[in-house]
Amino acid sequence: MRGKKRLVFFRRSPFVVSYWQDGRLVFENYAAGVRLNVEPIACELLNFFDRWRPAEALSSHLNEFDPSSLRKAIDLLVRHSFLKRSDRKEDRNERLLFSWKDWNPAAGFLHFSTRNVQYETDLTMLTRDLRRIARMERMPSPAKRYARVAHTRLPLPQTRGEFAETLLRRHTWRRFSSESLKLSALGTLLGLTWGVREWAPVPGVGRFALKTSPSGGALHPIEAYVLVRRVNGVAQGLYHYNSEHHQLELLRPGASDKQIKRYVAGQSWFSNAAVLCLMTAVFPRTQWKYRSPRAYRLVMIEAGHLCQTFCLVATWLGLAPFCTMALAESEVEKDLGLDGVTEGVIYAAGAGCIQPGQDWRAGAVPEQPRQKKSREAKDLPHAH
DSSP: OOOOOOOOOOEEEETTEEEETTTTEEEEETTTTTTEOOTTTHHHHHHHHSSEHHHHHHHTTTSSSSSHHHHHHHHHHTTTTTTEETTTTOOOHHHHHHGGGTTTTTTHHHHHHSOOOOOOHHHHHHHHHHHHHHSSSSSOSOOOOOSSSOOOOOOOOOOOOOOHHHHOOOOOOOOOSOOBBOOOHHHHHHEEEEEEEEEEETTTTTTEEOSOOOGGGGGOOOOEEEEEBBBBBBBBBEEEETTTTTEEEEEEEEEOOOHHHHHHHOOOGGOOEEEEEEEEEEHHHHHHHOOOOTTTHHHHHHHHHHHHHHHHHHHHHHHEEEEOOOOOOOHHHHHTTSSSSEEEEEEEEEEEEEOOOOOTTTTOOOOOOEOOOOOOOOOOOOOO
């Protein structure tokens, strides 16, 4: 005698947001990275499955619709991750994302829906696109002024001295010589940017790291991983920088220009760098204290603090630095062994040696590669 068929229940994913775009209703599961144009009836379906319910219960709730069409709608929403089945294993990302419960949906939606973007990296197309935009709409002024108010003229800024001269020499480089970095230069770069300078113990709480850049609550969520291509005394490979003990920890041997290009979303002009430093965020460090989704801003801003420190130290050392947020996040995280949720890559900076006689403007291209339009899932049909 055959056993009784197990009843399957359905429930809405907790990571679904909806919005109107170009006159159409869009559902997006930011944990799964799926976007779907839908009909309004889908709102009723997802609202009904706010807790585990059998499919048959929907027919009783919406008895004006044909049961077979409702079942097709349920299957479509399951296929695109908006509904979950009780007989299937929970999605890994959705399981991990519960650690973001205090930051969702505001911070989670922004972070996960803007990952793994495809970029246009053809320089001719980039320039053509920039000129097309300028023809359609005038470029906004890069400086603001108030005309009809009292003005006080200030003394010119002091430009003499090592710090001012370093600051004024900082540029984004896109061409590098084939010379290797000195190990002392890499040690200075990493130590002055991410290294722990001292510890501040707080009884009953723990110890807090103090670094050269500020961090909200002194929590320092940013970690550094280094892809070493040309550094004297260091084998090529992908390393983690241990900020407490100031040492490199080898994760994967080997490194190439193709690997850099792959990590920075096809930006070939950075592929000859001597080192690429990948900044990740360990989100639980900040989430532990700051429960508001506004704290996501802290993480992003702190990465900016560190990047500017890196670029200034590199400039001071006579190196050619650069930075980029155009990244192939999932590929980087796979190689680093990260889950992308509790720790994920958010920024990159790198450096190489300057070719004698070369100007920083050589190979200059627009800072941000153009994003390619992503393909969306097909429309959800009418339930009836």
